[in-house]
Structure formats: C-alpha cells, structure tokens
Amino acid sequence: MGDTPDVGEPTLEEQIAAYQREFQGLDPQVEKIVSALSRLNRRMNVAYGRQTAELGISNAEWEVLKALVLSGAPYRMGPSDLAKRLGLTPAAMTHRIDRMVTEGLVTRERDESNRVRVIIELTTDGREKWLEAMRLASVFEEDLLQDLTPAERAVLGEVLTRLLRRVEHAQPDAGGRLSDLE
Amino acid sequence: MGDTPDVGEPTLEEQIAAYQREFQGLDPQVEKIVSALSRLNRRMNVAYGRQTAELGISNAEWEVLKALVLSGAPYRMGPSDLAKRLGLTPAAMTHRIDRMVTEGLVTRERDESNRVRVIIELTTDGREKWLEAMRLASVFEEDLLQDLTPAERAVLGEVLTRLLRRVEHAQPDAGGRLSDLE
DNA sequence: TCTGAAGACTTCGAATCTAAAGTTCGAAGC
C-alpha cells in the first residue's frame, strides 16, 4: 500500500530507461521532467478525489463548487459559462447541474430579465462543502511541499508559471512550434 | 469542443487572488505551485490529444501502446497487467482491447500454456503508430522546455522527483499526514 | 478422480461524457 502503490507501474527511473531503449534521440532530463509532472498530477488528483469523497461529493462536483466560489459573491453563473470554465459540453453541464440541484449544492432558476438564460447559484450548503474541501486540500498541499526550501518553492513557482505561459501563449507557426492551444 | 477549456478561465494571478479572498489562511506560493501544476498538466494533455488524433488514435489507445512498448520486446502483456498499469478496471480493458484489435494495433490470443490467460501483443502497425506519436511528443516537449536553463531543468527535475516520492511513499499515520494513495 | 477455491477474463447494467438535433426565447429586418 504505502511502499508499492502501483503494482504494475515501473519506477520513474525504470520508465526513463525504457524510453531510452525504445526511442532513440530522447533527452532523459526532458523526459524525466515531463513524466514526473504527469505522475505527480495523477497522484494529486487521486488524493483530492479521496478527500472530496469523504465529504460526500465527487471530484466533478468539487470543480463546479470551485468555479462558483471563485466567481465571487453572489456566487452565480450561467450553465454555459460554467461549461466553458470547466471544459465540458453544455449537455454534460446540464446533467451535472441536475445532480447537484437534487443534492442541494446549487439552485437553478430562470433569469427573469432574459428567459432564455438560467442562473446557477451556490447554496449555503454548497459553500460549506467547498470550505471543508479546501481545508482538507490546503493541509494536503502544505504537507506535499513541506520538504521544499523557500528558495526551491520560489524557483518551482516561477518556472512552472513560465512553462504555463509558454503553453498558453503558443502561436501556431510563429516563434515556437507548439500547437495552438486555444 | 474542449478545444477552449478556458474562455472563461481567469489568469493564474486572478485565481490566486480569488482564493485569497474566499479562503483565509492560504499560502499564495503553495497555491501558485499547485494551480500551475494542474493547469500545465491539463494543457499538455490537450496537446498530446491533438497530436495523437492526427495519427488516428485516441489518447486512451496511445496509453496502451505506450505500456506495451515500454514493457520491451516482444511487446506482450496480459489484460489484467495492462489494466493495473493504466489504472483501469479489467472490464474497461476488455473493451479497449476490443477496439484496438479491430483497428489492427494489437492482437489478442490465448496463452496455450495456461488457457485462462490471454496475451495482448503489439502489431508492427501499432509499434509504428507509437513511434510516430513519440516523434511528435518529443518535439513538443523539447519546445516546451526550450527557455529553461540547464540549471533550471536540473532543479525542476530534482524537485518534481522529490515531490513524487513524497506522494508515493506517503504512509498513513506515519511521518507525514498525506493519505495513502493506492 | 473428484471437488472446491482461486484466478483471469468477459458480460451486464448503471453512470457520465460527447456530438448532434431539438426547443424556447430574444432581437433584427422587412
């Protein structure tokens, strides 16, 4: 359980070695960074999923609560805005909202000034759930970064932000060769 | 659709500010690192998805090809090993293999020495697809890290590996408070 | 040999997502 989480999964080092063996001309350092990023994110999502499950909500529902809270008071958004924010189709958003309404996490009502629009609003209960989830998540995150020195944290934050900007601002056929991502 | 998962998405800085506003007692630097990690990974997966789509395979199929290639020649694995490796249920693995067999990426045959077992083997075509996908992926990854100095790459790789180890070796009720992750 | 247990895979049903078609409402033009 603790020591060998994934029975079939090779260690990061074994995986890098396998890449070198099967695909020539790969920079091991680049592959190490990319593989570690991917694995780290996967593990973190598993951890978040466990924590939110303890609160009786799914990871999907947590995403919706997060979007609503971060939009600021009065914690209202339309389904299509939520869908864009979460990267879902409007259809999936409709269903997800259905569930969350029956669970009392959000309310759905028509906008009286424009009856085509629908307003999704966070309930007090939904906001409480988000706060509880955040308390768990923040403890987890602090623990995760516990062994990093202040200097390491600073460098990590700066470098990751730079990489993110590079991916986000990638222009097709411009400076870099990165695909257009928007 | 999912091409623009972020039309309504706030910038990283805006999101950190929103967290500070809605949840007291959060370390902005920790949140910055965690948020950047999550976003970066999401963008990268979108990019990988586009590249594999160009080759006529899905991201899911790419994962299977990767597991088989990295297992080394003769590129054979059983369905349950593949399922463990990919984090799927055996049921999902059965269906995914079905598709890939009809597409000629892998073959499925019974193990004659133990007729309960099934052997999934990469086809030449499947191996070619993986190689093409790797060529695209490696170009993307090199471009992504292009602006990082050698020193930054070294620190990033080392720090990410350390974080990964911390998550993977987390002991319930031991040194850290991280939950058991598998 | 026979029988029961365990293992490996598949099948079945429910849940969730995407893509596309459908519905309702609002706004612009004739």
Next chain:
DNA sequence: GCTTCGAACTTTAGATTCGAAGTCTTCAGA
C-alpha cells in the same frame, strides 16, 4: 406585426467507464 436568425439550454443517441456478477480454467486437497 411577422419572419428569420441566433443564442442558451435541453434532449437524445452513442461511446467509454466502473462495479458486480458470470464463465472458464487451473490447482490443491480429499
């Protein structure tokens, strides 16, 4: 005023997944 177009949301059909039940094979013990 009527019509048409477009926007916002919902509905429907198909795909993929998980959890649980089912099938087949192997192995150990009576």
